[in-house]
Amino acid sequence: xxxxxxSIAKFVKSLQLKxxxxxxxxxxxxxxxxxxELLNSDFEVNFIVGVPGFLESIEDKGIELYxxxxxELSGLGTFKTNNSGIAVxxxxxFPAPGERGLILALDRVSDPGNLGTIIRTADWFGISxxxxxxxxxxxxxxxxxxxxxxxxxxxxxxxxxxxxYLKNFxxxxxxxxxxxxxxxxxxxxxxxxxxxxxxxxxxxxALLKIKHKPLTVPAYGKAESLNVSIAAALVMNRFRTRK
Amino acid sequence: xxxxxxSIAKFVKSLQLKxxxxxxxxxxxxxxxxxxELLNSDFEVNFIVGVPGFLESIEDKGIELYxxxxxELSGLGTFKTNNSGIAVxxxxxFPAPGERGLILALDRVSDPGNLGTIIRTADWFGISxxxxxxxxxxxxxxxxxxxxxxxxxxxxxxxxxxxxYLKNFxxxxxxxxxxxxxxxxxxxxxxxxxxxxxxxxxxxxALLKIKHKPLTVPAYGKAESLNVSIAAALVMNRFRTRK
Numbered sequence: 340x341x342x343x344x345x346s347i348a349k350f351v352k353s354l355q356l357k358x359x360x361x362x363x364x365x366x367x368x369x370x371x372x373x374x375x376e377l378l379n380s381d382f383e384v385n386f387i388v389g390v391p392g393f394l395e396s397i398e399d400k401g402i403e404l405y406x407x408x409x410x411e412l413s414g415l416g417t418f419k420t421n422n423s424g425i426a427v428x429x430x431x432x433f434p435a436p437g438e439r440g441l442i443l444a445l446d447r448v449s450d451p452g453n454l455g456t457i458i459r460t461a462d463w464f465g466i467s468x469x470x471x472x473x474x475x476x477x478x479x480x481x482x483x484x485x486x487x488x489x490x491x492x493x494x495x496x497x498x499x500x501x502x503x504y505l506k507n508f509x510x511x512x513x514x515x516x517x518x519x520x521x522x523x524x525x526x527x528x529x530x531x532x533x534x535x536x537x538x539x540x541x542x543x544x545a546l547l548k549i550k551h552k553p554l555t556v557p558a559y560g561k562a563e564s565l566n567v568s569i570a571a572a573l574v575m576n577r578f579r580t581r582k
Numbered sequence: 583x584x585x586x587x588x589s590i591a592k593f594v595k596s597l598q599l600k601x602x603x604x605x606x607x608x609x610x611x612x613x614x615x616x617x618x619e620l621l622n623s624d625f626e627v628n629f630i631v632g633v634p635g636f637l638e639s640i641e642d643k644g645i646e647l648y649x650x651x652x653x654e655l656s657g658l659g660t661f662k663t664n665n666s667g668i669a670v671x672x673x674x675x676f677p678a679p680g681e682r683g684l685i686l687a688l689d690r691v692s693d694p695g696n697l698g699t700i701i702r703t704a705d706w707f708g709i710s711x712x713x714x715x716x717x718x719x720x721x722x723x724x725x726x727x728x729x730x731x732x733x734x735x736x737x738x739x740x741x742x743x744x745x746x747y748l749k750n751f752x753x754x755x756x757x758x759x760x761x762x763x764x765x766x767x768x769x770x771x772x773x774x775x776x777x778x779x780x781x782x783x784x785x786x787x788a789l790l791k792i793k794h795k796p797l798t799v800p801a802y803g804k805a806e807s808l809n810v811s812i813a814a815a816l817v818m819n820r821f822r823t824r825k
Contacts, residue, residue, distance in 0.1 A: 456809050559706070562702050566811075573816070
């Protein structure tokens, strides 16, 4: 449990930015709950910075540990307050998921909180097949990791050319839209993929040209749209509760 | 369309803080979409600050208008960039909703994005009955208003002593929990109230002592919990799709 060198502090802080996450192939995992999930996962852990009390609880894992104060931690990471620690782990690419069950295809989802919540909800419903367009927010963004509440260690996102992916897909293709077959009536025969569009721009024209069936959550009120993480949850719930 | 006086700029900026929102009984509505919903609502509008192009589009409403630059707007409000305007409107208290349909009871929900998303989703499902504990995040918090995507103008939150409210409630009381009757099997006979707990602490002990039925979204995976706005959406969807 060494004191925290300035160079390490600077390195940790730099990983708040995508540029350095890509360059260093490393990402941040903040807080006790997320770090505990990280340590139970296959991700390679570089080192952990933390307060002495927290580091003692993970001392026997053979990982390099640097001690810091709570105040230092809040300067290094994205949490306003952090009374445990920050781990740095190696990023990796995730392979395309198998063509089975329900596959979520995220097109240009840009809000990290939404992506994190979709990953967390998928983990609840036992759905681990998520593909996303290259311009969807990055899996390793600290706000995504935090919003997953630990589920980043079990549910991954395969980034790809969605158009190509969908053209090669062998099962049913659905697209979540404002009009289409009611979610409650849709049969969702597996394997099936459901395309969920961007918060502000919906699904790309190019993807909508691919043969698909529109799918909708019937509206009873006056809101113009649903948050994408809410729509994704309703789709996953329907997939799990269909007869 | 007057130039923006410094005193008005200072007043707008102060409303980012709850202390001043309560003291001045005023709140911020940011961006074209939200302002347009505000102007179609019963809220009393004090004045609007905006860029000339935006103000021209709302000139005939008899509201005091102050012109500003985009740069000034991003300094006054909570948006990083704002190319339209910021309205200041009068807050008000919302009366208890009628005992009909589904009523959501939010206990200590603290994240403004979650409350805003719940309001937006309720508006989608045509559910306007929301009650909340006094320590639930404030309806007029700008992050709540923004996350509602305009639905703050149609769906309100009645803050009250939840324990007292539930004790006097005449219909069924359900509590969203990690174990209980499966949401898909629950009958949800109206009027019914469903209690949704805090993101980190769940439902208060005091409320759980009130006679209720536990209700759960069956888990198929390993996530420990669902985000409260996701759980609320699944409950509202179930209410609307029950036979």
